[in-house]
Amino acid sequence: MPEPSSMPIPPLGIVLDRPGKYRVVTSVAAMGEILTMRWPEDQQGDAWQAAVSACLRALEEQANGEAARAAFIMAAEDAGIRVNADAEQFRPPKL
Numbered sequence: 001m002p003e004p005s006s007m008p009i010p011p012l013g014i015v016l017d018r019p020g021k022y023r024v025v026t027s028v029a030a031m032g033e034i035l036t037m038r039w040p041e042d043q044q045g046d047a048w049q050a051a052v053s054a055c056l057r058a059l060e061e062q063a064n065g066e067a068a069r070a071a072f073i074m075a076a077e078d079a080g081i082r083v084n085a086d087a088e089q090f091r092p093p094k095l
Contacts, residue, residue, distance in 0.1 A: 011090035043079035
């Protein structure tokens with residue numbers, strides 16, 4: 001079974017600290033870290049809770065990374081946090 005931190009998802013970008021500067025997120029564990037350690041406290045509503053739960057479920061079951069990603073995107077949009085879910089923009093170039 002893969003390590004939880006290696007549970008990949010299609011890349012997405014989220015703006016947390018510096019306006020216009022995306023942080024690229026590529027795993028369920030990274031989404032969980034953002035939700036629990038970096039998310040604005042005043043934006044931890046129902047959508048945030050659903051995203052945290054989806055990430056925990058995905059890590060426990062080692063499945064449903066796509067569902068966790070979708071919940072994370074919805075939580076960001078609900079909180080007014082800029083998110084770009086276009087995975088192709090954040091994939092490394094092919095050599």
